[in-house]
Amino acid sequence: MRLENYAEALEKCSHCGFCQATCPVYLEDLLETHLTRSRINLIRSALIDKSLPVTRRVKEIINRCLLCTNCTHTCPGGLPCDEIIAAARAELGGKSGSAGAVKKFILRRVLNKRGLAGIMSRVGSTIQKLNIVKAEVPTLAAKPFDSIYSGTISPKGKIRSRVAYFVGCASNYIYPDTGEAVVKVLVHNGVEVIIPQGQVCCGLPAMAEGDLETARNSVSVNMKILAGMQVDAIVTDCTSCGMMLKVKAAKVLPGDDPLQNQVKAVSEKIWEAADYLNTLGLQDQPGPLNERYTYHVPCHRAWAPTIVDSPRHLLSAVSGSELVEMENPGKCCGAGGSFFMENRQLSERIRSHKLEDIAATGAGTVITQCPSCRFYLGVKLKDRKVMHPLFFLAKSYGLV
């Protein structure tokens, strides 16, 4: 993911401007400068051709991007726009800002070390106490997932398949309820779940910061663990972890890195957990649940073709419940990992449209496969529940 390796890809931008249709930042700011086309142009001129000076404003423009990947999937020329922007951040020595040092510490010392729940919660409460990050910050769970679950959890009857569960940081530290639901629902449906020891952050937050060294370290640790596992699939409940493991891991490592073979082997086995279960098929009919729900489709959804529709199919088996589609379910919620902490006003504006769309459905529950969306929407949806599709299923089975 070195910028120089994208020099040729940059030339594929025809300047058509089709990215205006889906870039959430542009659609809020309505300023050409804050559009992918312009970011790409600026990166080429300031960082590759060096025909423009690298100013504070250049950095601001490159950093004012959620890495939501919507432009990448809209771009007819097929430019990996999000990777180009991440590479540009790395070239500029990473995003910096008031929270830079804290973030680096969290990324390197905390998210890349599991089993240190004590440290993690102390860090979390310090952040909250000192008000270092002036934004809504998730509260950490009393007990992280990895202090409750470990090892292999086997179904009672016949084993239909064996999966390794990649537990993302969010499910480990903030939403262990999702992790619990993933394990219980899969096991309930005849899937043996193995929770690999030693796994760390997927590396996406570091990549987004432009801290490629940390991202590479994460990828190395995880790949070494996951590649050796004798399993049918590796599941994650987080669409962003999934994207990182399936698509981006190979990109943050050098092309000739000896780990690339392992990365490829892991990539072929990565599934989003609800997508995996939907493809495998339910073994047991879920119980009824009197619930009107709507479905927010996370931005990091394009790494597998069935991710988007799987929750719809899966939850249609729950009798008594009803899916009420919102206007444009795939529109970004504004969270962008931790983007919302540094771009508070912008994110809040993006979110406000989403909240209107959700309210218009009248649904009491919002389904989404992204913990960042869950948190960021949940803050404002006090009277509604936001949950992973497998948590919804766990409820209908009476497992949680």
Place this chain on the structure above:
Amino acid sequence: MNALAKDLNTLISSNRVRTDPEDLFAYSNDATFYFKKSMPDAVVLPESSEEVAHILKYAFHREIPVTPRGAGSGLSGGCTPVHGGIVIDMKRMRRVLELDRSNMTSEVEAGVVLSNFHRTVEKMGLFYPPDPQSMSVCTIGGNVATRAGGPRGVKYGTTERYVLGLEAVLSDGSIIKCGSKSVKNSAGYDITHLMTGSEGTLGVITKATLRLLSLPAARKTMVVICETTDQAAAIISEIIARGMVPAVLEFLQRGAVGLMNYYISPPLVADAEAYLLLQVDGTAAQVEAESAGIKDFCLQMKVRDVRIIEDEREAGSYWEARSALHPLIMRVFKRIITEDVSVPRNLLPEMVGSLTELSAALGINIGFSGHAGDGNVHPSILFAEVSPEMEEKAKAAVDLIIKKAIDLGGTISGEHGIGIHKSEYLPWQLGDVQIDLMKRIKNSFDPKNIMNPGKIWPEGDELRQ
């Protein structure tokens, strides 16, 4: 802060005045990046006609060039600020002001995005046919300013046919309302349609009153897979001869289908020489009869296959692919120069024939997928490598393409406009007397020549690199 920014800040909220070099850079061209960039001195983002008027009054007084801009998705360099000055980004004026069902009209601000407008009116069972292929982003103001059109032109014509009235700000800051909602209008000169297609050289279009149709009850997409280009041309002639008017009749070459398969799902077999992509619309019975009729005679003419796409998602993927075709070319080539000639539709086979000859004679790759049904073809000069030699050949090819279209009684631009891209060729088509007449018209609208100067006819220094 420079003096210009200081002045503009007194006219319009300061966060909507931009003068940082990085912002100016973002506004230095449109979708024709192979032309030289021209940085403006300031970018303003007005939110009302009154703000536009304030800016123009100021610019008029100071004799500062002004370039209005929509989505910057144009293919003629029309919104490139070749003489610097102020770029007016119209995208914040994006309200649909009125949807009048009983009169079947709508009034919109210039910055309304076309596909958003499509969705809005279609929800009410109404139909606004113009469909430039950048419709997911392009603005109605830009469409009006360039008389933009798209595939549906064959049956429904282009934007100009739907413009009933306009609000515009003239160079001295005065606001005019021309045309009206009424079906008929014989009051004086038709300023509405003089402003339409004027590419920002006569004033800034701020609002448009548009004519709407009823949404057709049924639509059907079909693909004809032809053995040869000649066969495709024969089918187009036959459709025209029979008096059939499909809503869309697109000609596609093998290479185009290969690229469109990035979107078409499931993909279309991409080994035939030529394809026709059609849409028929009307009542369910009309659509049934027309699609069956076209299928029958295509099969009689021994095409390889005719497919009627029944699945809505699949049909949608074809039109999404068609929309993306121009930028899709960049997946394979390093540069595209797209022309926009339009000829009387019965002469299209002759135009296409000469493109094939030209391509062979110059040894360059010219794609020519286009809106076959209305005679508008987009010869695209495809650069495998960018070199001075290739640039020279491309220029020679463009000259010959333009000349041929004019010889056939056609026009150098069917729907993109002239901008800077085609300004040197306009005298070829119109002659000096008409160009002079246009200049005098412009002078009476814009005596200080501040409105998008350097466009439509060449003034010298704004030509391509």
